[in-house]
Amino acid sequence: MTSIHMDTFQRPAPYWLRRAEKCKQAGDLRRAAVLERHAARTDPGYAAGPASYALTLRQLHCYEASNREAFAALAYDPTRVALYGLIGQNMIALGHTQEGLDAFSLYFSAPDGGQAVPAPWDGDVYEMEEAYWEPPVKRRARLNGLMHMILSRMARGDMDGAARALQRARRAPFQAPYARRDELAALWHERAGRPQEALRYVRRALRLRPYDAQLAASAACLLGRLGRTGEAASALTRAAVCAETPADELLVCLASEQLGAHEAARAMLARSLKRCSDRYPVLYDLAVCLLKLGRLEDASGYIHLCRELDPDDVPGEVLFNRVMDMEARALTPEQVRSEAEGVSYYGSMNEEELNRCLKPVTQAVREGPDALAAAMAADAKLRARFLYMLALPTDWPAKLLPSVCAAMPPEEAQRLLRQVLLADPRTSLTKRVAMAMLASMGAPAPYAVWQDGRLGCVDPTQPPPQTASFYQRMITRSLNRAAALAGDGGFVPWALARIRRMSENERFRLVADRRRVWPLALSIRYRWERGLSPQHIDAASLDTRRRRALKGALYILRGLKEEHTYEHH
Numbered sequence: 001m002t003s004i005h006m007d008t009f010q011r012p013a014p015y016w017l018r019r020a021e022k023c024k025q026a027g028d029l030r031r032a033a034v035l036e037r038h039a040a041r042t043d044p045g046y047a048a049g050p051a052s053y054a055l056t057l058r059q060l061h062c063y064e065a066s067n068r069e070a071f072a073a074l075a076y077d078p079t080r081v082a083l084y085g086l087i088g089q090n091m092i093a094l095g096h097t098q099e100g101l102d103a104f105s106l107y108f109s110a111p112d113g114g115q116a117v118p119a120p121w122d123g124d125v126y127e128m129e130e131a132y133w134e135p136p137v138k139r140r141a142r143l144n145g146l147m148h149m150i151l152s153r154m155a156r157g158d159m160d161g162a163a164r165a166l167q168r169a170r171r172a173p174f175q176a177p178y179a180r181r182d183e184l185a186a187l188w189h190e191r192a193g194r195p196q197e198a199l200r201y202v203r204r205a206l207r208l209r210p211y212d213a214q215l216a217a218s219a220a221c222l223l224g225r226l227g228r229t230g231e232a233a234s235a236l237t238r239a240a241v242c243a244e245t246p247a248d249e250l251l252v253c254l255a256s257e258q259l260g261a262h263e264a265a266r267a268m269l270a271r272s273l274k275r276c277s278d279r280y281p282v283l284y285d286l287a288v289c290l291l292k293l294g295r296l297e298d299a300s301g302y303i304h305l306c307r308e309l310d311p312d313d314v315p316g317e318v319l320f321n322r323v324m325d326m327e328a329r330a331l332t333p334e335q336v337r338s339e340a341e342g343v344s345y346y347g348s349m350n351e352e353e354l355n356r357c358l359k360p361v362t363q364a365v366r367e368g369p370d371a372l373a374a375a376m377a378a379d380a381k382l383r384a385r386f387l388y389m390l391a392l393p394t395d396w397p398a399k400l401l402p403s404v405c406a407a408m409p410p411e412e413a414q415r416l417l418r419q420v421l422l423a424d425p426r427t428s429l430t431k432r433v434a435m436a437m438l439a440s441m442g443a444p445a446p447y448a449v450w451q452d453g454r455l456g457c458v459d460p461t462q463p464p465p466q467t468a469s470f471y472q473r474m475i476t477r478s479l480n481r482a483a484a485l486a487g488d489g490g491f492v493p494w495a496l497a498r499i500r501r502m503s504e505n506e507r508f509r510l511v512a513d514r515r516r517v518w519p520l521a522l523s524i525r526y527r528w529e530r531g532l533s534p535q536h537i538d539a540a541s542l543d544t545r546r547r548r549a550l551k552g553a554l555y556i557l558r559g560l561k562e563e564h565t566y567e568h569h
Contacts, residue, residue, distance in 0.1 A: 013043040040081045062277040063090040065310040071422040095245040102455040179208040213248040215237045217255040239270035281346040291340035294333030314388045373407035474511040481519035521553035
């Protein structure tokens with residue numbers, strides 16, 4: 001009898017990483033992601049596995065999943081500062097500019113040596129999606145504060161207070177046309193029962209910002225409520241055409257659902273999928289949109305592709321099980337549309353979907369903390385659902401966390417607490433509890449925390465710094481001057497990557513800059529590398545010493561080329 005060789009899949013993580021590298025060289029990123037995911041699950045403590053998997057997920061445009069894996073790798077080894085750069089790229093690609101810059105600042109301020117060597121993705125740090133960087137605009141801090149005041153007062157039903165804030169926002173020095181103020185004025189007049197005034201303001205807002213996707217989507221909903229069906233459809237179409245960021249696409253999907261015009265959202269998502277064929281939220285939202293149109297077979301193909309790209313995503317697993325249940329019952333298109341009314345788009349799960357998603361966790365919670373800890377140690381999916389539950393805006397997970405960690409080994413408990421600190425920032429109570437527990441367990445600080453729109457490191461044992469150092473202020477001043485000269489949104493990440501590679505002596509030359517030539521040199525080098533029009537230089541203003549200093553600065557910048565190193569540590 002001929003013996004059949006059985007591959008038991010029991011190989012060490014480096015073996016699967018080598019196979020994944022061969023798949024990458026052949027151009028098969030999806031197969032590489034499967035192999036790297038298996039390497040990461042086989043030996044989570046092996047640092048190269050989760051880091052390589054997170055990088056491949058970014059290359060597949062699965063930015064949310066890439067962040068999740070990078071945060072999980074940081075929970076195992078907080079000293080891997082190179083992961084902050086990858087997180088920064090993902091944050092900026094998702095439109096979270098502040099979090100992205102915070103992550104880059106953590107990478108930039110890390111000490112040299114150890115894990116701070118150039119990472120595989122380091123060659124692409126400055127090649128950001130420039131569409132997500134807003135062009136410089138005139139500062140409207142006070143006016144934006146009044147806008148926030150109007151929204152908060154309207155949310156709690158204080159229409160008189162909102163009217164007073166709106167009147168203040170119309171006075172000098174805020175008399176210039178401003179689309180967002182007109183949008184809020186239209187919303188206030190609608191709630192006050194003045195449809196004609198609301199219609200006038202929303203039309204003026206659309207004239208002021210004709211290519212603003214978020215404004216057009218909210219205006220479409222308002223026009224639909226006012227009974228202007230034709231204008232609402234026109235505004236929705238404009239929003240679908242102008243949508244660029246994930247936030248824009250989500251608002252268009254929600255507006256199309258409110259107006260019952262799912263075809264507009266489907267066309268927008270199909271166009272976005274042509275630009276980026278592996279974007280996970282687009283595939284998910286397209287499946288939801290097709291379900292709402294009654295096209296179960298087409299939706300099934302997209303949700304299967306979602307499961308192939310990221311089987312660890314909790315909302316994707318819930319939707320996949322729901323679609324499989326629909327297919328098993330052989331529903332008609334009308335029945336599919338009826339059941340799909342309760343299905344939400346990616347990132348906006350309703351109460352029914354949350355209960356369906358967290359059912360395994362709640363069942364394990366009823367058995368006690370010891371049983372829950374043992375179940376999470378044996379089932380990685382249950383652990384992922386538990387972390388997803390901790391990110392929800394409720395208080396009882398914070399009360400459950402200490403008892404669950406007490407039933408775990410100390411190393412596993414600390415890793416879970418670090419993952420909680422880096423979870424989706426929806427609530428702060430759970431994160432305060434997690435930080436206090438880490439400090440009581442003697443875990444080394446600082447702790448990486450993602451909260452309130454910021455990503456940073458917190459050391460509860462040390463007082464926070466009062467002011468930035470002189471060294472930091474001088475580098476920031478030089479970057480601000482260079483950014484004004486460059487006049488391009490992608491300059492800041494490019495400059496951070498270059499300064500990160502400078503030696504200490506070269507950075508001191510940048511800080512000293514007696515001839516004030518470094519901003520000009522940074523701008524010239526950036527525009528040359530990006531293929532932009534040459535930097536205009538007033539030769540009459542440059543004497544011999546300044547020309548010599550400028551030449552020296554450009555020589556240093558030419559030497560700071562990207563090093564494509566792909567070593568695994």
